[in-house]
Amino acid sequence: MAKTRVHDLAKEYGMSSKEMLEHLQDMKIPAKSASSTLEDAYVSMVRKKLKPILEARAAEIEAAKRAEEEAKAEEARIAAEKAEAERIAAEERRERERAEEERRRAAAEAERKAREAEKAEAERLAKEEAERNRVRDNAPKSVPSFTSLLDQIAQQEEILKKQAEESSQKKAAERNRPSRHADGPRGGVRHGAPAQAAADASAAPSGDAGGRRRGKKGRRGEDGGEDRYSRMAREAEAYNRSRVLEEARVAVEEASRESTGRRKRRKERRQKQAAEAAMEQRIEEALANDQDLSQLDTVKVPQGSTVGELAELLGVPANDIIKRLFLLGTPLTLTESMSDELIELVADDLGRDVKVMTKEEENSFTFYDDPADLKPRPPVVTVMGHVDHGKTSLLDAIRHTGVAAGEAGGITQAIGASQVTINDRIITFIDTPGHETFTAMRARGAKVTDIVILIVAADDGVMPQTIESINHAKAAGVPIIVAVNKIDKPGANPDKVRQELTEYGIIPEEWGGQNMFVNISAKQKIGIDDLLETVLLQADVLELKANPDTFASGNVLEAKLDRGRGSVATVLVTRGTLRIGDALVAGMSYGRVRAMLDPKGNAVTEAGPSDAVEILGLQSVPMAGDEFRVFHDERDARQLADERALKARIEEQNRVKHVTLENLFDTMADAEVKELNLIIKADVQGSIEALQDSLDKMDQSEVRINTIHSAVGAITETDVILADASNAIIIGFGVRPEAKAKSAAERDGVEIRTYSVIYKAIEDIDAARIGMLKPTEVEVQTGVAEVRDTFKVPKVGIAAGCMIQEGEISRDDQVRLVRDGIVVYDGKIASLRRYKDDVKSVKAGFECGIGLENFQDVKPGDQIEGYRIEQVARTE
Numbered sequence: 082m083a084k085t086r087v088h089d090l091a092k093e094y095g096m097s098s099k100e101m102l103e104h105l106q107d108m109k110i111p112a113k114s115a116s117s118t119l120e121d122a123y124v125s126m127v128r129k130k131l132k133p134i135l136e137a138r139a140a141e142i143e144a145a146k147r148a149e150e151e152a153k154a155e156e157a158r159i160a161a162e163k164a165e166a167e168r169i170a171a172e173e174r175r176e177r178e179r180a181e182e183e184r185r186r187a188a189a190e191a192e193r194k195a196r197e198a199e200k201a202e203a204e205r206l207a208k209e210e211a212e213r214n215r216v217r218d219n220a221p222k223s224v225p226s227f228t229s230l231l232d233q234i235a236q237q238e239e240i241l242k243k244q245a246e247e248s249s250q251k252k253a254a255e256r257n258r259p260s261r262h263a264d265g266p267r268g269g270v271r272h273g274a275p276a277q278a279a280a281d282a283s284a285a286p287s288g289d290a291g292g293r294r295r296g297k298k299g300r301r302g303e304d305g306g307e308d309r310y311s312r313m314a315r316e317a318e319a320y321n322r323s324r325v326l327e328e329a330r331v332a333v334e335e336a337s338r339e340s341t342g343r344r345k346r347r348k349e350r351r352q353k354q355a356a357e358a359a360m361e362q363r364i365e366e367a368l369a370n371d372q373d374l375s376q377l378d379t380v381k382v383p384q385g386s387t388v389g390e391l392a393e394l395l396g397v398p399a400n401d402i403i404k405r406l407f408l409l410g411t412p413l414t415l416t417e418s419m420s421d422e423l424i425e426l427v428a429d430d431l432g433r434d435v436k437v438m439t440k441e442e443e444n445s446f447t448f449y450d451d452p453a454d455l456k457p458r459p460p461v462v463t464v465m466g467h468v469d470h471g472k473t474s475l476l477d478a479i480r481h482t483g484v485a486a487g488e489a490g491g492i493t494q495a496i497g498a499s500q501v502t503i504n505d506r507i508i509t510f511i512d513t514p515g516h517e518t519f520t521a522m523r524a525r526g527a528k529v530t531d532i533v534i535l536i537v538a539a540d541d542g543v544m545p546q547t548i549e550s551i552n553h554a555k556a557a558g559v560p561i562i563v564a565v566n567k568i569d570k571p572g573a574n575p576d577k578v579r580q581e582l583t584e585y586g587i588i589p590e591e592w593g594g595q596n597m598f599v600n601i602s603a604k605q606k607i608g609i610d611d612l613l614e615t616v617l618l619q620a621d622v623l624e625l626k627a628n629p630d631t632f633a634s635g636n637v638l639e640a641k642l643d644r645g646r647g648s649v650a651t652v653l654v655t656r657g658t659l660r661i662g663d664a665l666v667a668g669m670s671y672g673r674v675r676a677m678l679d680p681k682g683n684a685v686t687e688a689g690p691s692d693a694v695e696i697l698g699l700q701s702v703p704m705a706g707d708e709f710r711v712f713h714d715e716r717d718a719r720q721l722a723d724e725r726a727l728k729a730r731i732e733e734q735n736r737v738k739h740v741t742l743e744n745l746f747d748t749m750a751d752a753e754v755k756e757l758n759l760i761i762k763a764d765v766q767g768s769i770e771a772l773q774d775s776l777d778k779m780d781q782s783e784v785r786i787n788t789i790h791s792a793v794g795a796i797t798e799t800d801v802i803l804a805d806a807s808n809a810i811i812i813g814f815g816v817r818p819e820a821k822a823k824s825a826a827e828r829d830g831v832e833i834r835t836y837s838v839i840y841k842a843i844e845d846i847d848a849a850r851i852g853m854l855k856p857t858e859v860e861v862q863t864g865v866a867e868v869r870d871t872f873k874v875p876k877v878g879i880a881a882g883c884m885i886q887e888g889e890i891s892r893d894d895q896v897r898l899v900r901d902g903i904v905v906y907d908g909k910i911a912s913l914r915r916y917k918d919d920v921k922s923v924k925a926g927f928e929c930g931i932g933l934e935n936f937q938d939v940k941p942g943d944q945i946e947g948y949r950i951e952q953v954a955r956t957e
C-alpha cells in the first residue's frame with residue numbers, strides 16, 4: 082500500500098502542512114517535512130486523534146454558515162419593510178398631489194366659468210352696441226356690407242375678450258402668488274422624480290453597499306444589527322435628498338432657460354383659445370339657426386369681390402393677395418374685382434377654404450338636419466309641354482281627382498299651387514305651368530320642383546316647346562315623367578311620341594330607358610290616377626324627406642299686391658313648419674304671417690314641408706323664386722331684409738356682365754372659362770342643323786362649344802331667361818327677338834346676335850373661339866454681336882468687347898452666347914456699355930461692352946445673339 086505523505090494528509094483535513102506537522106509532533110510521530118511519508122499505523126493514529134478537532138471545525142463552519150444565512154434573511158426582511166414603507170409614503174404623496182391637482186382644476190374651472198359669464202355679458206353688450214350703431218349709422222359708408230358689420234362685432238369681441246382675459250389673469254396671479262411660492266420649484270420635480278429616486282435607493286444603496294458592509298461586520302461580530310440598519314437608512318435618505326436636489330436644480334435651470342419660450346407659447350395658447358371661443362360661438366349661432374355645420378370653415382365670398390374685399394373677408398393683408406395675383410400673372414389693384422377662379426386660386430394658395438357665392442346663393446341658406454329628424458314629404462311637381470298639348474286641362478283634371486262630380490264647379494284655383502290626395506298620399510302641383518316659370522325660378526336659385534310631367538299631345542307629337550321643356554328639366558337635373566295626352570283623339574299615336582322622344586334622350590322604361598310614360602286623356606280624365614300613381618312611384622325612388630319640426634323655410638312661387646289685402650305671396654314650404662304669427666323674410670321683404678290660405682282657399686294655421694300656402698302680412702312684395710325663412714325674432718328678419726335690399730342696390734350699380742362675343746376673350750382670360758354656351762333659334766330646322774354641323778367641325782379641344790338649346794321660332798323671353806341662367810349667347814338665324822325678349826335681354830345683359838347668312842354666324846363664333854385661344858409665344862431676334870476682345874471690369878468681372886453686326890441689342894434682351902455653333906450660355910445681359918456709359922441699346926456698326934449675368938467665360942470670336950419673346954394672338 083502506498084505511503085501517505087504529510088501534505089496529503091494535511092490537505093485531507095483542510096489544514097496547512099505546517100499545522101499537520103505540529104499535530105504530528107504533538108503525537109510524537111516522526112515526520113520532518115511536508116513530503117515525509119507516514120506509516121499506515123501512524124496515519125490511522127492521526128485520524129483517531131484528529132477526529133474531535135475535525136468535528137469542532139465542521140461545527141464552526143456550520144455555525145458560521147448559519148449565522149450568515151440568518152443575517153441575509155434579516156437583511157432581506159428589513160429591505161422589504163423599507164420598500165413597503167417607501168411605497169406607502171409614495172402612494173400617500175401621490176394621493177396628496179392628486180387632491181391638490183383636483184383642487185386646482187376645480188378652481189380653474191370656476192374661474193373659467195366666471196370668465197365665460199363675463200365674456201358672454203361683454204359680448205351681449207357689444208352686440209347691442211353694434212346693433213345701436215348700425216341702426217344709428219345709416220350713412221352709406223357705414224353700411225357697406227353685412228360682413229364688415231360682422232367684422233366690427235368680431236373686433237369688439239376680440240378687444241373685450243382680451244380685457245376679460247387680462248383681468249382674470251391678473252386676478253389669478255394675485256390669488257396664486259403665495260401658494261406658487263410655496264410649491265413652485267418643488268412642483269416642478271414632483272412628478273415621477275421622488276418615486277424613481279425611492280426605487281433607485283431601495284435597489285442600489287441599501288441593497289448593495291449596505292449588504293457588503295453588513296457581511297463584514299457579521300463575520301467580525303461587531304456592532305448590533307440595529308445600528309447598521311439605521312445607518313443604511315440614513316445613507317439612503319442622504320442619497321435620495323442629493324438626488325432630488327440635483328433634479329430640482331436642473332428643473333429650475335430649465336424653467337428659467339425656457340421662460341421666454343413659455344411666454345410665446347402662452348401667447349399662442351391664448352390666441353388658440355380665442356380662435357376656439359370664436360369658433361364655438363359660430364357653432365352655437367349655426368346651431369341656433371339650424372345651419373349646416375360642415376360649412377363653418379368655409380369663407381363665403383360674394384361673386385365679383387374686389388381684391389380689397391377678399392382681403393377683408395379672409396382677414397389677410399391686401400398685399401398678400403396682390404402679390405399672389407402678380408405671381409399668377411394677373412396683376413390687379415385693390416379695387417379691381419376678381420374672377421371666381423382667381424378668388425379660389427388665391428384662397429387655396431393661402432390655405433383657406435372659400436365658396437364663391439352667386440347673388441342668389443348669397444340670399445339662400447344651407448340648413449343642416451339630423452337624418453333622424455327627417456320625415457317623408459310629398460313630391461312637388463311641375464307640368465311642362467308645348468302650347469295646347471293640354472297642360473291646363475291636365476291640371477284641371479288633377480284638381481278634380483277625388484272630388485265628387487257635383488262639387489267640381491265649386492273648386493276654384495285660389496293660389497298658384499294645388500294639392501291632390503291619392504292612395505292617402507299627397508302630391509303638390511305648381512299651377513303656373515310651363516318652363517318659363519320653372520326656369521325663372523331656377524335662374525333665381527330656387528329648386529322647387531322634384532318631378533316634371535312632360536305633356537305631349539299624341540296627335541301632334543314632339544314640338545319645339547316639348548324640346549325646350551326637356552332641355553330645361555335636364556338642365557335642372559329633375560326627373561321627367563311623360564304624359565302622352567289626347568289618346569282619345571282619332572289620330573293619336575302614343576308610340577310615335579315615344580319614338581320621337583328617344584331622339585332627345587327620353588327613353589321609356591319599357592324600352593330599357595329611365596323615363597316612365599303614361600297615356601292619358603286630360604279631357605276625358607283617362608289615366609289620371611295612373612299618372613298620379615306613377616308620380617308617387619317616382620317620388621319613392623327619390624326618397625324625398627324634410628325636417629318638419631323647425632322654423633320654416635322655402636320659396637316664393639308668386640307674389641302680388643292686392644288692393645284690399647296688401648302683399649300676397651304664395652310660398653312653398655320646403656323645410657320646417659310655417660305658422661300664423663311667424664316672423665319671416667322673403668327676398669327683400671319681411672313681416673309676420675297674418676293669415677294663411679291653403680290651395681283650396683281655406684284658412685289654415687300651419688303649413689309643413691311641400692305645402693303651398695298663400696300668406697298675408699309681408700311689408701312689401703317679394704319676387705317669384707325668392708327664398709323665405711322664418712326668424713325667431715322679427716328684428717332679425719327686418720335686418721336681413723334691409724341688408725339684402727342694400728346689397729341689391731349696390732349690385733344694380735355693378736351689374737354682372739354677361740358673355741358677349743366681343744368680351745368673350747377678356748372674360749375667358751379672366752375666368753379661364755373654356756366653355757361657350759349657345760342658344761340657337763332659326764327659321765327652319767335645316768339652318769339649325771347646318772350651323773350645328775359647322776360648330777361640331779370646329780376644334781373644340783381648348784374651347785368647348787355647348788348648344789344648350791336650339792329650336793325653330795322667334796327668340797322668346799324664355800330663351801333669354803335660359804341664357805341668363807346659363808350665361809349663354811343667343812344666336813338667331815333668320816329670326817328676330819320678340820319685344821319682350823328684347824327688353825329682357827337688355828335688362829339681364831344677355832347678348833342676342835341675329836344673322837341672315839349662315840357663314841357669317843360661323844365666322845363670328847369661330848373668331849370668338851380663336852380669340853379665346855391662348856396666345857402663342859414667338860421668339861424674335863433683335864441683334865447679333867461679335868466678341869472681339871475681353872477685358873476685366875471692376876465689380877462686373879469679365880466683359881466682352883463687341884461689335885454689333887446686325888440689328889440692335891438692348892439691355893433688356895435675352896442673349897445667347899454661341900461658340901463654334903454651340904450655345905454655351907442663354908441668359909440675361911448684366912451690363913451694356915459704350916465706353917464708360919451704361920446704354921439702353923446699341924445698333925449695328927457700333928462697338929460696345931457686354932457683361933453677361935453670372936457668366937465669365939467669354940472668348941474672342943464668340944457670337945452674342947439677342948432675342949425677345951413676344952406673344953402673338955393665334956389665328957388658329
Ligand SMILES: Nc1nc2c(ncn2[C@@H]2O[C@H](COP(=O)(O)OP(=O)(O)OP(=O)(O)O)[C@@H](O)[C@H]2O)c(=O)[nH]1
Pocket residue numbers: 466467468469470471472473474475566567568569570601602603604605
Ligand atoms: N281630345 C282631347 N282634347 C284635349 C285633351 N286635353 C286637352 N285638350 C284640348 O286641347 C286644347 C288645349 O288644351 P289646354 O289644356 O288649354 O292646353 P295648354 O297646354 O294648357 O295650352 P296653353 O295654356 O295655351 O299652353 C283645349 O281645347 C283642350 O280641350 C285631351 O285629352 N283630349
